[in-house]
Amino acid sequence: MKVFLIGFMGSGKTTIGKKLANYLKYEFIDLDKFIEARAGMTIVDYFAAHGEEEFRKMERDVLQTTHYPDNVIIATGGGTPTYDDNMEWMNENGKVAYLSLPPKALASRLEHSTTDRPLIRGLKGEALVDFIAAKLKEREPFYNQSKCVISASDLTAERLAFYLNLSYSG
Numbered sequence: 819m820k821v822f823l824i825g826f827m828g829s830g831k832t833t834i835g836k837k838l839a840n841y842l843k844y845e846f847i848d849l850d851k852f853i854e855a856r857a858g859m860t861i862v863d864y865f866a867a868h869g870e871e872e873f874r875k876m877e878r879d880v881l882q883t884t885h886y887p888d889n890v891i892i893a894t895g896g897g898t899p900t901y902d903d904n905m906e907w908m909n910e911n912g913k914v915a916y917l918s919l920p921p922k923a924l925a926s927r928l929e930h931s932t933t934d935r936p937l938i939r940g941l942k943g944e945a946l947v948d949f950i951a952a953k954l955k956e957r958e959p960f961y962n963q964s965k966c967v968i969s970a971s972d973l974t975a976e977r978l979a980f981y982l983n984l985s986y987s988g
């Protein structure tokens with residue numbers, strides 16, 4: 819079983835993904851970390867050196883060619899579902915959960931960690947909220963292709979497992 823967690827930066831894919839993996843006794847993979855390992859540099863440096871289009875090509879390649887363990891939770895990047903056939907590929911290869919949160923809540927989670935996220939670097943306050951609102955509008959048609967849309971506020975691993983119809987099988 820593969821579970822792909824999708825959603826905007828700050829929706830908590832990495833945070834809840836680790837908890838869900840721990841709860842179900844699954845492996846946990848953070849796609850951003852795999853990309854950094856493949857690139858041999860941080861995502862910030864990769865964006866600066868090669869630009870977003872090259873990043874998206876590599877992200878697609880890492881997503882679709884990684885050899886995943888049998889039972890695994892995969893925290894994707896915020897933009898992963900929006901490129902090429904990634905959303906279709908995830909729907910065909912596992913369960914996909916969209917962790918949904920409104921722009922203001924996302925902004926307050928991200929306010930103090932914008933430097934390691936190239937798309938929102940340097941943004942704060944109203945400018946950050948406005949950027950998130952516009953980007954989210956662009957991305958939601960992709961995110962909503964998930965069969966499982968879940969509010970990410972106060973989400974627990976137990977509830978996420980329940981929504982995904984998964985339980986610890988020993």
Ligand SMILES: Nc1ncnc2c1ncn2[C@@H]1O[C@H](COP(=O)(O)OP(=O)(O)OP(=O)(O)O)[C@@H](O)[C@H]1O
Nearest residue numbers: 826827828829830831832833834895896927972973
């Ligand atoms: N349930 C939660 N309640 C409050 N804050 C949270 C919650 N989940 C995550 N956060 C905080 O929000 C920030 C972003 O979380 P996280 O890195 O898990 O998001 P992400 O979806 O993986 O983002 P990215 O797409 O950039 O990798 C972190 O500072 C984290 O501590």
Ligand SMILES: O=C(O)C1=C[C@@H](O)[C@@H](O)[C@H](O)C1
Nearest residue numbers: 827850861895896897935936
């Ligand atoms: O939302 C996005 O486009 C991104 C989110 C992060 O997870 C990283 O994948 C990268 O910073 C791009």
Ligand SMILES: [Mg+2]
Nearest residue numbers: 831832850893
């Ligand atoms: Mg993450």
